[in-house]
Amino acid sequence: MHQHSLSPRQYVILGLVAICAPLGDSCLSRGMTAMPPISVAHPGALIAAVFTPWIALGIALLIGFFASYLTALSWADLTFVLPATAFGYVIIALLAKFWLHESISLERWAGILLITLGVGFVAQGPSRTEHPAPPVNEPERKDPDVKEPPAKRPDVQEPPAKDPGVKEPGIREPEAKEMEA
Amino acid sequence: MTPAVWIAAAMIATVVLASTTGEVFTAAAMKSIGDLDVIRERAGLGGAIRAVLTCPLFFVGVFFLAIAFFSLLFALNHLNLSLAGPATASLTLVTNAIAGKFFLKENVDRRRWAAAVLVCVGVYLLAH
Numbered sequence: 691m692h693q694h695s696l697s698p699r700q701y702v703i704l705g706l707v708a709i710c711a712p713l714g715d716s717c718l719s720r721g722m723t724a725m726p727p728i729s730v731a732h733p734g735a736l737i738a739a740v741f742t743p744w745i746a747l748g749i750a751l752l753i754g755f756f757a758s759y760l761t762a763l764s765w766a767d768l769t770f771v772l773p774a775t776a777f778g779y780v781i782i783a784l785l786a787k788f789w790l791h792e793s794i795s796l797e798r799w800a801g802i803l804l805i806t807l808g809v810g811f812v813a814q815g816p817s818r819t820e821h822p823a824p825p826v827n828e829p830e831r832k833d834p835d836v837k838e839p840p841a842k843r844p845d846v847q848e849p850p851a852k853d854p855g856v857k858e859p860g861i862r863e864p865e866a867k868e869m870e871a
Numbered sequence: 872m873t874p875a876v877w878i879a880a881a882m883i884a885t886v887v888l889a890s891t892t893g894e895v896f897t898a899a900a901m902k903s904i905g906d907l908d909v910i911r912e913r914a915g916l917g918g919a920i921r922a923v924l925t926c927p928l929f930f931v932g933v934f935f936l937a938i939a940f941f942s943l944l945f946a947l948n949h950l951n952l953s954l955a956g957p958a959t960a961s962l963t964l965v966t967n968a969i970a971g972k973f974f975l976k977e978n979v980d981r982r983r984w985a986a987a988v989l990v991c992v993g994v995y996l997l998a999h
Contacts, residue, residue, distance in 0.1 A: 699908065700908075715956065718943075718944065718947065719947050722944055722947040722948050723947070723948075725948060727948055727949065728948050730945075733941075736941055736944055736945065739944065760901055760907065760923060761908065763897065763898045763901035763902070764901040764902070764905060764906050764907040764908075765906045765907070767898075767971065767977045767978075768894060768895070768898035768967060768971045768975060768977065769967065769968050769971040769972070769975075769977045769979050769983050769987070770983070772894075772964055772967055772968075772987075772990075773964060773983070773986040773987055773990045776964065776990045776993070776994055779960075779993075779994055779997050779998065780997070783997055797996050798996060798997050800993075800996050801992075801993040801994065801995070801996030801997030801998070802993070802997060803993070804989045804992050804996065805989070805990050805993035805994060805997065806993075807989050807993075808985065808986040808987070808988075808989030808990035808993060809986065809990065811982045811983070811986040812982065812983055812986040814982065815980065815982045815983065816978075819976070819977045819978040820978075
């Protein structure tokens with residue numbers, strides 16, 4: 691199992707996560723704004739809202755999103771999947787421009803640029819934390835798990851011994867960073 | 872600040888907290904299960920679904936995600952979409968980076984912090 695480079699199928703799954711989430715959200719908000727205000731006293735109205743068409747479509751899209759999201763989380767970190775799939779907002783905005791001919795304000799172009807930059811940042815790195823292997827292209831840092839006992843304040847409430855070896859048992863191969871996506 | 876602002880902030884904070892908690896539990900569940908694509912090749916789609924549905928952590932995650940979902944519906948019904956949507960989506964990115972580092976022990980290096988912050992501001996600008 692190769693952790694760092696993603697297979698084409700894994701890119702498809704990340705793409706589905708990216709597209710389904712904003713589309714589903716737009717359907718939900720479209721459905722909810724069309725409804726009369728719901729008060730805290732009648733939460734049952736929220737359940738009834740589930741069966742209106744836009745909200746039902748939104749939920750169907752979000753179920754598709756959730757299945758692909760779970761799959762992605764099974765082979766990648768949460769802090770990789772979330773920023774990477776925010777690219778969906780960019781895709782939706784560009785679709786709205788070129789397909790629906792909506793105009794994109796300067797503010798939105800700035801948003802598109804920032805998201806693209808952010809996605810570029812995570813995509814360069816590993817998709818999954820390999821606990822023994824430090825990131826290769828970072829300037830040499832101290833291993834965060836190494837304790838520096840003398841300098842500590844006496845009142846810190848840390849447990850005396852950390853156990854760096856418990857999580858992710860099977861993965862040990864120190865892999866070099868590769869694959870500039 | 873006026874009470875309306877506090878109420879809006881409380882609604883957004885509820886969504887953000889619930890969804891961060893839900894996502895951390897879900898991610899922990901999926902990490903403990905292992906690569907779903909591999910499981911599906913070995914045991915079929917049914918096997919993959921069974922692997923997910925027999926993981927208790929998954930249901931803890933879904934419980935909090937459901938709370939987040941209904942509080943988002945509630946917030947969307949009361950607040951402007953151009954506030955509630957981007958605010959919850961973008962704040963969740965940053966809270967998840969923090970939670971991912973401390974609870975999931977993910978390696979949130981400077982690259983990922985930068986990504987979380989850039990995407991957070993970007994989502995806000997784009998969806999606003």
